Amino acid sequence: MNRTLKGRVAIVGVGETPYRNHGQSPDAEFKLALEAILRACEDAGIRPREIDGFASYGDDRSEAVRLATALGLPRLRSAVMQWGGGGGGSCAAVANGAAAIVSGQADCVVAFRSLAQGQYGRFGQSTASGTVSGERAYLVPHGVISPPQRFAMRVRRYMHEHGVRQEALRAIALASYQHAQANPRAVMHGKPLDAAKYDASRWIVEPFHLYDCCMENDGAAAVVMVPSERACDLPGQPAYLLGAASGSDHRFATHAHNSPAYASANFGTVAQDLYRMAGVGPSDVGVVQSYENFTGGVVMALAEHGLFPPGQANIFLTLENLLAPDGCLPLNTSGGNLAECYMHGFEQVIEAVRQVRGRSTAQARRSDVALVIGGPMVAPASSLLLGSAAAAGVPA
């Protein structure tokens, strides 16, 4: 048997709550998760009680058994959590849920992310005092504490090795903001960004300006997956899995910034696996959603997915090239983590589904093969290719 996810699983429904700034949600985090899941079922035309599996990542607090209990599911079969890596697991959650379907362990799996940071604190927030041990002991006493502080030196080294200029990072921020202006769901809708405003914005930590850093938000997002043969019986337009991969390069997670390949987003082996499963290459990709924890990580992630050689980053990463519909590679077409919502990248999975369906607010010209890249510079990382029935080789 050919061991693959390609063409075997379809995303048949997507659901999101309204997206808000962190601490602004009137609803409990678990309620947000339920709301997104029910909306995804409605979009799919599936009764919620058909769900028999859940998959998530980043230690999501909305546990599968509690969801199954709250939704009165007749039975829970698959409950999968991607280990470690925070937002690096956004695509792996989809892949792990799909793998449960292909292996016959579940028939209808929801992959999701829910967070209300006002209730539970922010991702990567520092401990105020006391002692620190493990990897953080090598960093925190030197003031290397928050996520931008932990990733800036990796990006600086990459910029040094490949001659990447600040303007390349800026183009990524501008593309997200420009796309968000067409997207009424986006938290930064109506709040445009231009080059002058970017340049004038304060440094968080060099080389990251304020606009190089993701937002912090409340909300939830979910997708419903079924076997491909079931998808044609449902009313919604499916997006098929073409390929998925997750993992980590050789000793990437070595403590205290000792990754052998330091100037990397950790997609060296993941991207190869992804394209091999999908049977496509970088030139087939029509549109990309790439997790912006920080813009510098996007530069690295895109290059490691073969979309341009690192030495060409300054030439490739221009606003014109990154805009839908006609740029050579429309990027983060909903506004992404910078300007739609930092749903730890799961909003980008949903946006890729919209692109395949032809229903984005910033629709790319070519969207039959849509790439999603999860959190860069973390371990494990993950990425995902979604596509049309034709791209997946299944009957429409």
Added chain:
Amino acid sequence: MTAPYLPAGLPVPVPEPDAISAPYWNGLREGVLRVQRCTHCGTWQFGPEWICHGCLRFDPQWAEVEATGLIYSWERVWHPAHPALKERGPYLAVLVELPHAGNVRLVGNLLGDALQDVRIGAEVEGVFEHHPESAPPYSLLQWRLR
């Protein structure tokens, strides 16, 4: 004694409950830099682990190494992420590579003007920053240009 580079109030580094990093932290208190080096295959290793990633023999030994190296990367922090740093203003963190110790890297602060131009590849030497009044006491390894 060198004045601390960052204000007091940040969390104090201590070894994990399994004490794997204790030789490193105890060494800094003695003014000595130690990193793991496997006596069987010569592999250098940092952070420490219970096994050598080169030959998979348990309990790699610790070797004393000279606290000198090259700046491998750097960052200038402007937005404080901890209450103790609110009044500090910008500061510099550097990643220092030790070519004489298998190119292991250490994170520290670059002493001197926080607004100085930093050059990747610049030679630096270690400065032990002792915190004897802290409970528990600890020491850090900082860096200055040679």
